[in-house]
Amino acid sequence: MKITKRDFSLVLNLSKNEMSALDRLAENKGQTKSAVLRQALRLYESIDLRIAQGARLVLEEPDKKEKAEVLLL
Amino acid sequence: MNSSAAVYSVHNYEIDAPCKLELIENPKDEYIAFVKQEWSPILQECRARAILSYRALPKEYRNNEAWQEIQSQYGAPDAHWDWTKKRESILEASHRMYALVARDSVEALMYLDLSAYSLVRKKPVTNIVYVDYLAVAPWNRAAIQQRPRFKGLGTIMLGIAVSISLEEEMDGRCGLHSLPQSEGFYTRVGMKDTGLIDEHNLKYFEFEPEAARKFLKD
Numbered sequence: 001m002k003i004t005k006r007d008f009s010l011v012l013n014l015s016k017n018e019m020s021a022l023d024r025l026a027e028n029k030g031q032t033k034s035a036v037l038r039q040a041l042r043l044y045e046s047i048d049l050r051i052a053q054g055a056r057l058v059l060e061e062p063d064k065k066e067k068a069e070v071l072l073l
Numbered sequence: 074m075n076s077s078a079a080v081y082s083v084h085n086y087e088i089d090a091p092c093k094l095e096l097i098e099n100p101k102d103e104y105i106a107f108v109k110q111e112w113s114p115i116l117q118e119c120r121a122r123a124i125l126s127y128r129a130l131p132k133e134y135r136n137n138e139a140w141q142e143i144q145s146q147y148g149a150p151d152a153h154w155d156w157t158k159k160r161e162s163i164l165e166a167s168h169r170m171y172a173l174v175a176r177d178s179v180e181a182l183m184y185l186d187l188s189a190y191s192l193v194r195k196k197p198v199t200n201i202v203y204v205d206y207l208a209v210a211p212w213n214r215a216a217i218q219q220r221p222r223f224k225g226l227g228t229i230m231l232g233i234a235v236s237i238s239l240e241e242e243m244d245g246r247c248g249l250h251s252l253p254q255s256e257g258f259y260t261r262v263g264m265k266d267t268g269l270i271d272e273h274n275l276k277y278f279e280f281e282p283e284a285a286r287k288f289l290k291d
Contacts, residue, residue, distance in 0.1 A: 002240065003236050
């Protein structure tokens with residue numbers, strides 16, 4: 001029994017490089033490209049909200065010496 | 074009212090007959106109002122009794138372990154959960170709330186986060202369904218009602234979380250922080266006790282793919 005109903009489909013225009021990146025992500029994660037894009041949407045949605053609420057997104061290098069703030073559009 | 078995502082046939086022990094439970098995604102105001110009006114007073118009363126019972130203990134026996142034990146006896150460790158606020162915090166793509174409903178009575182609720190990551194499998198970064206909150210109605214708890222109306226609704230809800238994880242190509246991976254009273258249940262269904270504990274002292278459990286599939290099959 002399917003719990004999630006997906007009533008919409010989307011035509012997405014991508015460049016060769018963008019498609020290649022999506023292919024690679026899907027292969028690395030063992031997921032379809034649709035699943036990767038849905039996950040990207042969730043991630044973007046949750047980070048966007050946190051930033052709108054005043055949070056900062058910071059990436060820390062493994063050696064913890066350098067930190068860089070990520071700015072979202 | 075919302076349309077149902079699925080329908081389950083579950084035995085109703087109050088009338089001793091099978092009953093249809095509808096699974097409702099992102100339940101509307103009426104259902105959340107029902108929970109506030111019908112669940113909350115019972116849970117608050119149970120919590121008040123638990124507090125009295127705890128206070129009756131000699132001082133030297135009062136500690137977190139004793140409090141958890143008493144909360145378990147009175148069946149309302151989640152009395153402080155505010156489902157109205159939880160519903161207001163839903164992000165459209167990342168979060169989902171599900172209700173199991175018999176006619177207009179909400180029998181169980183669950184809040185899922187689909188933007189979470191596995192704490193067991195970190196490389197590669199692996200998406201999971203995180204069960205943020207899961208609760209059944211007070212009259213479905215043996216600690217509150219001697220003969221619960223429905224049994225096994227927690228198992229059904231967990232099965233729904235696993236099914237969504239499979240549908241979302243997450244291999245059935247699901248994670249949650251368990252209330253102390255529920256740790257035995259999550260262990261029995263095959264979730265891995267990771268040994269991780271959060272800031273509220275709650276243990277983290279996670280379904281790995283094989284265990285998740287076995288759980289669904291059983």
